[in-house]
Amino acid sequence: MAAVLSPGEAHDVFIKWAKEQGIEMNGVAPATFVGRGIGIVAARDLKKGERLVFVPASALISIDSNPVKKHNFPKNLTIHGRLAAYLLLAYDDSHSRYRPWQDIWPSEEDFNKIMPLNWPQKLKDLLPAAAKGQLETDYKALKPFLPADSEKLFTYTWLIVNTRCFYWDYPNLPASRLPKKRQSLTADDCYAMCPFLDYFNHADEGCEPTHDASGYAVTCNQNYKAGEEIYVSYGSHNNDFLLIEYGFILARNKCDDTKLDHLILPKLTTTQSELLKEDGFYGAYTLPTHPPPPHPCHRTQSALRILHLPIRRYTAFISGSDDGSTDQSRINNALKTLLAEYARTIMEIGDEVAELDGEAAGVAEQKDVLARRWRQVREIVREGAREVSG
Numbered sequence: 285m286a287a288v289l290s291p292g293e294a295h296d297v298f299i300k301w302a303k304e305q306g307i308e309m310n311g312v313a314p315a316t317f318v319g320r321g322i323g324i325v326a327a328r329d330l331k332k333g334e335r336l337v338f339v340p341a342s343a344l345i346s347i348d349s350n351p352v353k354k355h356n357f358p359k360n361l362t363i364h365g366r367l368a369a370y371l372l373l374a375y376d377d378s379h380s381r382y383r384p385w386q387d388i389w390p391s392e393e394d395f396n397k398i399m400p401l402n403w404p405q406k407l408k409d410l411l412p413a414a415a416k417g418q419l420e421t422d423y424k425a426l427k428p429f430l431p432a433d434s435e436k437l438f439t440y441t442w443l444i445v446n447t448r449c450f451y452w453d454y455p456n457l458p459a460s461r462l463p464k465k466r467q468s469l470t471a472d473d474c475y476a477m478c479p480f481l482d483y484f485n486h487a488d489e490g491c492e493p494t495h496d497a498s499g500y501a502v503t504c505n506q507n508y509k510a511g512e513e514i515y516v517s518y519g520s521h522n523n524d525f526l527l528i529e530y531g532f533i534l535a536r537n538k539c540d541d542t543k544l545d546h547l548i549l550p551k552l553t554t555t556q557s558e559l560l561k562e563d564g565f566y567g568a569y570t571l572p573t574h575p576p577p578p579h580p581c582h583r584t585q586s587a588l589r590i591l592h593l594p595i596r597r598y599t600a601f602i603s604g605s606d607d608g609s610t611d612q613s614r615i616n617n618a619l620k621t622l623l624a625e626y627a628r629t630i631m632e633i634g635d636e637v638a639e640l641d642g643e644a645a646g647v648a649e650q651k652d653v654l655a656r657r658w659r660q661v662r663e664i665v666r667e668g669a670r671e672v673s674g
């Protein structure tokens with residue numbers, strides 16, 4: 285898709301500021317792309333292996349940055365929440381160090397449109413996957429540190445953090461200064477906002493940002509012609525995750541799948557559920573997309589076996605003493621029935637989405653992305669059913 289170069293004055297100001305922070309840009313520039321906001325474009329022909337961007341650790345916003353630390357938010361609160369609270373408190377400060385960066389972020393109106401968290405309830409109820417509810421928990425915990433009635437602004441800054449953070453496990457800090465002991469850091473503790481890097485849009489195959497104590501770097505994953513968009517990969521995410529967390533879906537996503545938990549879990553007896561839990565196979569039943577051709581994951585195979593075979597056949601399968609081939613056609617038939625049930629539900633949901641109107645339907649983009657997502661799920665289920673039918 286064609287890029288519109290020079291996205292505007294605020295971006296020129298930001299680029300000047302970014303260079304002053306020591307951020308290096310090599311042959312890349314921000315540009316506007318229809319449907320994706322700002323992204324990064326190749327400003328000249330680029331070769332695989334060239335370093336495109338370097339962002340020094342000192343330019344990041346993390347919970348180790350002085351302007352964040354000075355608020356003394358309790359350390360037991362999430363990093364996501366603390367960063368959002370910091371952004372909120374700095375929001376109206378025209379002298380904030382990060383002002384030129386803040387000025388190029390999407391607006392609240394942008395988020396109201398694209399982020400399912402802000403959609404009308406009826407549309408949210410029809411999403412294939414639910415959001416985790418972390419925003420409410422974070423707001424409740426940080427409310428004592430914020431001005432009265434800041435929930436709306438906190439929602440905005442929380443979404444800014446959600447959509448613009450990168451994995452940062454504090455390689456620049458000695459263990460004694462880590463937010464927790466380095467060995468106990470979880471992915472949720474490892475968030476930092478990274479200027480300029482947050483211009484990159486996501487693709488299922490893109491440049492992989494790398495980091496060390498000095499900062500973040502993006503290296504060219506392939507040759508590009510001048511004018512082509514350059515993506516990074518935010519991770520191996522399916523489209524349900526991308527929609528909930530980032531407000532978009534990819535037309536083609538090699539990491540896409542659909543979950544079958546809502547079909548399988550209610551069919552299990554208490555004993556079967558307990559056994560699956562003991563064996564580590566309870567839930568997360570996935571039907572992946574192509575390539576490779578869709579097939580249920582090993583967890584789904586295991587759950588179907590406990591549902592439809594004598595228990596010893598299930599045990600033999602999960603212990604690896606039986607490769608499952610003897611029972612495969614019976615399991616395929618069970619899956620076919622399950623997918624037919626899902627296909628009927630998808631049709632009903634598709635009709636419900638199509639019939640939504642007025643306030644319940646939100647703005648056109650919201651209903652459109654929801655309808656597109658359900659069409660994708662329908663295709664994954666159709667492919668899965670075709671495959672098990674042979």
Ligand SMILES: C[S@@+](CC[C@H](N)C(=O)[O-])C[C@H]1O[C@@H](n2cnc3c(N)ncnc32)[C@H](O)[C@@H]1O
Nearest residue numbers: 319320321322447448482483484485486530532
């Ligand atoms: C890190 S920001 C990328 C820069 C952003 N496009 C902007 O205008 O500032 C992540 C956000 O960009 C958008 N985005 C990223 N990749 C996209 C894609 N492949 N298609 C559509 N939107 C995308 C989503 O709104 C997402 O929440």
